[in-house]
Amino acid sequence: MKISTKLNSLALAAALLMPFAANAESNFQTGAGTPLTATAHVDFTIIVPKILYLRVGTGTAGATNGAIDLITFTVPAASVGNGTPIAGTGGDLTGGVVTAIVQGNNGTVTLNATSGGALTNATADTINYTQIVTTPSALAGFGTLLNPPVLVNGASANITINPAPSKVVSSGAQWTYSYLNTNVVAPGTYGGAGVNNGRVTYTASMP
Secondary structure (H helix, E strand, C coil): CHHHHHHHHHHHHHHHHHHHHCCCCCCCCCCCCCCCCCCCCCCCCCCCCCCEEEEECCCECCECCCCCCCCECCCCHHHCCCCCCEECECCCCCCCEEEEEEEECCCCEEEEEEECCCEECCCCCEECHHHEEEEEECCCCCCCECCCCCCCCCECCCEEECCCCCCCEEEEEEEEEEECCCCCCCCCCCCCCCCCCCCEEEEEECC
């Protein structure tokens, strides 16, 4: 009997407290006069994280994708060193062309590219990265063209991408790689998938 009384008391207390536990607001007015006015308020909070997205080649919007594209230039024997640029194969858009996107929401973004040095072959012959040029063209969905860093042996100069509007950066392009083929060089396979200085690392930075 005592237990039942205690339970009933707790239930009554909980019922009385329920209106005060809610976060919503109400306002009740009554009276003969006109007009009657009642007001209620709601507060909103939107929490937006800082983001930075860089894609060069195969990628997934809003997520990390570990795929690395391999661009290959095959020089015909009759064209070695004659100054005729060589188109590449590979890339997510094929033909030596990749998707390039930078997006951020906290101000100016800088973009650079770093290689481990000149491309080498099995007998330590070299080709400078300045022989590989990157040409940007419009990418659907992006009004701001993303200019590429100029590839060099080592770290490139920074490309600065200014926000517009406010702190938002959203820039994209198709980057087409080509080999200038201006020098006669020793035979061999230069660079490769993560070997012989064949890999370039692009880095985007934002405050």
